[in-house]
């Protein structure tokens with residue numbers, strides 16, 4: 001098992017459920033598993049985190065991908081910038097009432 005905090009995210013690499021796989025957990029949430037070494041999984045998890053970046057984008061990513069304390073959760077469970085609006089399409093959908101405006 002490997003543990004590392006990367007850019008504020010807690011990354012844990014564990015043995016996966018299926019034979020030969022390793023599982024990546026970020027901030028306590030299982031993100032993915034594949035057949036590779038723990039070192040390779042950790043390196044990929046870091047690239048994933050680099051890809052997600054620091055800007056909170058609830059439309060694309062769950063809260064587990066961000067460092068704790070850098071976001072808040074909208075009423076529907078998506079991460080959003082602290083004090084900002086949620087970017088998730090569910091939270092930005094037109095309500096039926098809008099059709100009559």
Ligand SMILES: [Zn+2]
Pocket residue numbers: 058074075076077078086087088090091
């Ligand atoms: Zn939302």
